[in-house]
Amino acid sequence: MSNVAEISTATSRAAAANNRGTARSRAARIGTERVIRGSLLACALLSIVTTFTILAILLVQSASFFAMPQVSAWEFFTGTTWAPLLGEEKHFGIWPLIAGTLLVTSIAAAFALPVGLVVAIYLSEYAPSRVRSILKPILEVLAGIPTVVYGFFALAVITPFLHDHVSESFGTFNALGAGLAVGIMILPIVASLSEDSLRAVPRSLRDAAFAMGGTRFDVSTKVVVPAALSGIVASWLLAITRAIGETMIVALAAGGLASMTLNPADEVQTMTAYMVQIFTGDAPAYGIEYKSSFAVATILFVITLSLTVVGNLFLRAFREEYE
Amino acid sequence: MHSLGARTQSSTRTRTPGEIVAAATPTSQAGRRIVDRAFLGVCIAFTALAVLLLVVLVVSIWQDGHARLSWQFLSSFASRKTEEAGVRAPLWGSIWVCVICAVAALPIGVGTAIYLEEFSKRSRFRSFIQLNIANLAGVPSIVYGILGLTAFARAFGTANSESPITFGQPESFFYLQLPFGHGVLAGGLTLMLVVLPIVIVSSQEALRTVPASLRTASLALGATQWQTTWNITLPASIPMIMTGGILAMSRAIGEAAPILVLGVPLFIRSTPTNLMSDFTVLPLQIYNWSMRQQSGFHELAAAGIIVLLAVLLTLNALAVIIRHRLQRANG
Numbered sequence: 001m002s003n004v005a006e007i008s009t010a011t012s013r014a015a016a017a018n019n020r021g022t023a024r025s026r027a028a029r030i031g032t033e034r035v036i037r038g039s040l041l042a043c044a045l046l047s048i049v050t051t052f053t054i055l056a057i058l059l060v061q062s063a064s065f066f067a068m069p070q071v072s073a074w075e076f077f078t079g080t081t082w083a084p085l086l087g088e089e090k091h092f093g094i095w096p097l098i099a100g101t102l103l104v105t106s107i108a109a110a111f112a113l114p115v116g117l118v119v120a121i122y123l124s125e126y127a128p129s130r131v132r133s134i135l136k137p138i139l140e141v142l143a144g145i146p147t148v149v150y151g152f153f154a155l156a157v158i159t160p161f162l163h164d165h166v167s168e169s170f171g172t173f174n175a176l177g178a179g180l181a182v183g184i185m186i187l188p189i190v191a192s193l194s195e196d197s198l199r200a201v202p203r204s205l206r207d208a209a210f211a212m213g214g215t216r217f218d219v220s221t222k223v224v225v226p227a228a229l230s231g232i233v234a235s236w237l238l239a240i241t242r243a244i245g246e247t248m249i250v251a252l253a254a255g256g257l258a259s260m261t262l263n264p265a266d267e268v269q270t271m272t273a274y275m276v277q278i279f280t281g282d283a284p285a286y287g288i289e290y291k292s293s294f295a296v297a298t299i300l301f302v303i304t305l306s307l308t309v310v311g312n313l314f315l316r317a318f319r320e321e322y323e
Numbered sequence: 324m325h326s327l328g329a330r331t332q333s334s335t336r337t338r339t340p341g342e343i344v345a346a347a348t349p350t351s352q353a354g355r356r357i358v359d360r361a362f363l364g365v366c367i368a369f370t371a372l373a374v375l376l377l378v379v380l381v382v383s384i385w386q387d388g389h390a391r392l393s394w395q396f397l398s399s400f401a402s403r404k405t406e407e408a409g410v411r412a413p414l415w416g417s418i419w420v421c422v423i424c425a426v427a428a429l430p431i432g433v434g435t436a437i438y439l440e441e442f443s444k445r446s447r448f449r450s451f452i453q454l455n456i457a458n459l460a461g462v463p464s465i466v467y468g469i470l471g472l473t474a475f476a477r478a479f480g481t482a483n484s485e486s487p488i489t490f491g492q493p494e495s496f497f498y499l500q501l502p503f504g505h506g507v508l509a510g511g512l513t514l515m516l517v518v519l520p521i522v523i524v525s526s527q528e529a530l531r532t533v534p535a536s537l538r539t540a541s542l543a544l545g546a547t548q549w550q551t552t553w554n555i556t557l558p559a560s561i562p563m564i565m566t567g568g569i570l571a572m573s574r575a576i577g578e579a580a581p582i583l584v585l586g587v588p589l590f591i592r593s594t595p596t597n598l599m600s601d602f603t604v605l606p607l608q609i610y611n612w613s614m615r616q617q618s619g620f621h622e623l624a625a626a627g628i629i630v631l632l633a634v635l636l637t638l639n640a641l642a643v644i645i646r647h648r649l650q651r652a653n654g
Contacts, residue, residue: 029547036549037442043434044443047456047523050516054466057473115369122366135370142377144570144635146577148606149384149628152613156621157383184376191373217359238461245463247580248606252613272465272580279468279584294469301466308461312454 061294100268107179116190151252154181173255197231388625405619423511432522468584471513478502525567579606
């Protein structure tokens with residue numbers, strides 16, 4: 001019924017539009033149409049221009065970084081000392097920055113991926129609809145909080161808590177505080193995207209599993225989660241990508257000391273935090289430290305882009321189609 | 324009565340044959356029931372943890388910052404003396420940048436979505452653009468900052484940043500210079516790049532909800548593709564597009580990293596007067612205050628966060644109101 005009504009409104013609107021159009025010639029209409037199509041295409045092309053401009057900037061600047069006499073590409077890709085700001089003895093080995101990034105990201109992932117998935121399973125399989133209607137907006141609020149707020153939270157709440165209640169060895173800046181804050185930041189991404197893919201699993205699969213005598217736990221973990229696995233993994237990869245690229249939390253709470261460490265109480269520097277240090281500092285705009293941040297940005301870009309591509313491929317290749 | 328059956332009855336769904344069978348199976352599977360119960364406990368515990376974190380976050384920030392909130396805080400510029408400092412410059416900076424970002428990102432984003440959904444055929448070119456947008460959505464915002472710095476603030480180094488080409492008087496509203504330097508225009512355009520993928524994807528989703536029958540009816544009457552889009556498809560999807568757009572703007576307001584890369588001055592004692600004016604934004608001011616170890620600055624940062632969250636809350640409320648209004652208007 002409503003569809004018929006909709007079509008009739010559409011028809012009358014289209015007729016009105018057409019009446020307006022008849023005043024002009026058909027050729028003029030086709031001309032307008034062409035111009036509009038052209039400008040819409042231009043909008044769409046902007047996204048491609050953006051990608052290629054990013055690539056060009058990063059490659060050109062990195063190339064000029066590696067062309068500098070003090071820099072060796074071998075040291076950059078294999079070195080374990082990152083000391084770009086020390087007077088004479090500068091070292092550009094990327095691994096401490098990658099290690100710092102991985103440590104923070106692993107802490108965030110270890111917290112957010114399982115918790116997010118469990119919250120998603122609860123929301124999709126267990127929670128009564130009233131509870132769900134309260135929890136979903138709360139997740140949206142969490143997802144909408146700017147990351148600088150989580151950075152402040154890490155600095156002002158999480159780290160003092162770790163220092164007072166876990167170990168005295170946690171200083172003002174440490175990997176665990178920053179990692180947990182990043183984890184809280186990516187939790188809603190995992191929870192809401194995983195929940196979407198869990199809910200997309202058809203009812204009939206659940207019914208069949210219940211009919212076999214499965215408990216809700218059996219049905220969730222043995223039927224629904226495997227069926228939605230591609231979406232869940234994609235949400236995990238997206239969350240990890242966000243964690244790797246996250247800037248303000250680590251700039252505030254992780255510190256500025258690039259070191260190869262696995263100790264979560266240590267101060268670490270991530271790739272993004274190094275870029276912040278350079279861009280907020282007084283590094284001369286065409287100096288070696290400044291250029292090194294573009295090389296770091298290139299590595300960051302390559303890592304996040306590969307993860308995004310893998311996530312999209314995963315979603316496409318392993319999607320289980322029903323009906 | 325088995326717990327499972329009881330739960331299914333209490334939920335709003337109707338019981339299916341499968342669930343009835345499951346409820347009727349004997350309790351020989353007591354162990355599995357215990358696992359099920361335990362898992363429900365874990366679920367509730369983890370979900371409660373997420374809610375608790377939000378509560379702790381809000382309460383701790385409120386406790387740190389509420390004492391600093393006053394009209395004086397909103398109307399004063401940053402200061403070395405914490406008791407005199409305020410958010411006037413970053414608040415106005417955020418508003419300017421957000422308006423510029425909206426004016427630039429909404430037409431381009433919606434235009435791209437219309438092109439992809441209404442005008443392009445299912446071709447390899449279309450899926451290339453689509454894939455490209457998906458990849459752009461995953462690019463860290465600090466990388467967009469580098470793009471903004473190079474393209475907008477420095478114009479790829481083609482012009483000398485020290486002595487830019489200028490148009491008009493520096494005091495006038497219409498003052499322009501090339502390259503833009505680190506003024507509000509460069510900031511707004513950089514944020515446009517950050518939120519563009521979000522605007523495009525949410526607009527596409529909005530356009531997809533319009534039933535094909537509406538388009539077919541319009542086309543059948545001889546309307547062109549654009550007449551159909553402008554008169555039929557867009558009006559039907561505008562509430563969803565606006566909601567997505569406002570959510571994208573709240574993302575833009577919360578971004579600090581791209582603005583930080585642009586190299587905006589740390590200490591600003593003026594509000595923007597034209598597109599080239601120096602500016603700072605709320606998240607960046609919060610970052611600067613949080614980084615200071617001296618006493619008093621943490622309270623300022625917390626108060627700044629309360630202002631920022633209030634702005635975001637207002638925007639989200641606006642999104643809800645607009646959606647309701649427009650939905651009723653479209654009836």
